[in-house]
Amino acid sequence: MNRTAQREAILKELRSVTTHPTADELYTMLRVKMPAISLGTVYRNLEQMSQAGIVRKLETAGKQKRFDGDLSDHHHVRCPICGAVRDVSPEAFDGINRQIRSVMRDLGCDSFYLELSGKCRKCSRIKESGGEDAEA
Amino acid sequence: MNRTAQREAILKELRSVTTHPTADELYTMLRVKMPAISLGTVYRNLEQMSQAGIVRKLETAGKQKRFDGDLSDHHHVRCPICGAVRDVSPEAFDGINRQIRSVMRDLGCDSFYLELSGKCRKCSRIKESGGEDAEA
DNA sequence: GTGACTGCAAATCATTTGCAGTTCG
DNA sequence: CGAACTGCAAATGATTTGCAGTCAC
Numbered sequence: 001m002n003r004t005a006q007r008e009a010i011l012k013e014l015r016s017v018t019t020h021p022t023a024d025e026l027y028t029m030l031r032v033k034m035p036a037i038s039l040g041t042v043y044r045n046l047e048q049m050s051q052a053g054i055v056r057k058l059e060t061a062g063k064q065k066r067f068d069g070d071l072s073d074h075h076h077v078r079c080p081i082c083g084a085v086r087d088v089s090p091e092a093f094d095g096i097n098r099q100i101r102s103v104m105r106d107l108g109c110d111s112f113y114l115e116l117s118g119k120c121r122k123c124s125r126i127k128e129s130g131g132e133d134a135e136a
Numbered sequence: 137m138n139r140t141a142q143r144e145a146i147l148k149e150l151r152s153v154t155t156h157p158t159a160d161e162l163y164t165m166l167r168v169k170m171p172a173i174s175l176g177t178v179y180r181n182l183e184q185m186s187q188a189g190i191v192r193k194l195e196t197a198g199k200q201k202r203f204d205g206d207l208s209d210h211h212h213v214r215c216p217i218c219g220a221v222r223d224v225s226p227e228a229f230d231g232i233n234r235q236i237r238s239v240m241r242d243l244g245c246d247s248f249y250l251e252l253s254g255k256c257r258k259c260s261r262i263k264e265s266g267g268e269d270a271e272a
Numbered sequence: 273g274t275g276a277c278t279g280c281a282a283a284t285c286a287t288t289t290g291c292a293g294t295t296c297g
Numbered sequence: 298c299g300a301a302c303t304g305c306a307a308a309t310g311a312t313t314t315g316c317a318g319t320c321a322c
Contacts, residue, residue, distance in 0.1 A: 002276055002321055023312080038279045043312060045277095061195035061249065063287085064311065077245055092239045096232060100250075103228045109213055109254030113197065114236075118245030138296055138301050159287080174304045179287065181302095199312085200286065 001052065009034055010045050014055060015069035020076070020085040022064040059113045060085060073097070079120035088116065137188065145170055146181050150191055151205035156212070156221040158200040195249045196221060209233070215256035224252065 001007075013029055014021065021029065027042045046067055050057040056068040058076065062083045074090045093114075100112055137143075149165055150157070157165065163178045182203050186193040192204040194212065198219045210226045229250075236248055 004277060004321075006278075036279075040280075040313080041278060044314095047313090059197035059251070077243065088239075088243060092242070096235050096239070099232050099235075103224075103232070104252060104254070106228070107213065107224060107252065107254060109252040111253045112250060113253070114248060114250045115195070116240055116243065116245040117247045117249070118240070118243060140295075140302060142303075172304075176288080176305075177303060180289095183288090 001048065006034070006037055006041050007045050007049070009037070010042060011049065011054065011069065014046075014067055018070070018087065020058060020066040020068050022066055024064075026067070058085065060115055075114045075116065077116040077118050079123050080117050081119060081123035081126075084120045084122075086120065137184070142170070142173055142177050143181050143185070145173070146178060147185065147190065147205065150182075150203055154206070154223065156194060156202040156204050158202055160200075162203070194221065196251055211250045211252065213252040213254045215259050216253050217255060217259035217262075220256045220258075222256065 009030055010026065013026060017029075019025075023043050023046055024039060026046070027037070027039045030037050030042065046055065046057070049055045050067070053071075056071060058066045058068055060066055060076065060078055062078070064083070066085055070087070072090070075088050075093060076085045077088055078085050100114075104110070104112060145166055146162065149162060153165075155161075159179050159182055160175060162182070163173070163175045166173050166178065182191065182193070185191045186203070189207075192207060194202045194204055196202055196212065196214055198214070200219070202221055206223070208226070211224050211229060212221045213224055214221050236250075240246070240248060
């Protein structure tokens, strides 16, 4: 894998945020500094780096994939209204993860993905029915 | 919600299998008995019934959505090679689920999805590199 | 030099939607 | 009858891919 300005910019941008952006959110962010970058390149590099284990492609619900530059072992909360994803601190899951891994061993599984669902701050504020910018 | 032959056929078909079919797998299965049914109708009804809580739309990884007619509380194992989804018996997760729910309470979350990853029987047989009908 | 990579545009694939004609209650 | 539903076909949205020109090593 070669070093290219685009790849480095993508990785740097992804690592600088905790928002688990989608490919095109990243594309929009990147264009500020690098106006000529193309969406295809963003997709290609994210895919490549996730294959290489440099970034993580999240297996979240919702149609757009989200990416995470933080490779540490942690889980996510996804807002069912707007699709935003935030991290949960891993400590609370220490024991739980251990137990899940033990069950996995019996089942011959090799990894798992645990996603919580809970409204984000912004969407909690929006009372009832006033549903704005919804996602799946 | 009206009673229609299509809706009943879809629900009956979905409940008769444990394969967690995608909309178009279901469409193919249904056409045997009901050749005139359309894919759009299958999609529309699955969406509707999942909104109504009659069936479950799985939040699995992979691009195609899968559906489950079994509403009982259970988790899934997804084959990373072919995308097939199978159930895991809920007993092993009794204690784990309880602990997760307790953490969720602290975080203000209201549900969670846990997906294991493990090769299905068929894909395990395929040695190395002989990768056939892959999915995401 | 050549293989990896880029921007661009067209292609693909799953899913959704508009429409005009049925069917259910 | 009126609302909910259907089949069909066209539209949408995310992602992928083919291509011709560039860049990294």
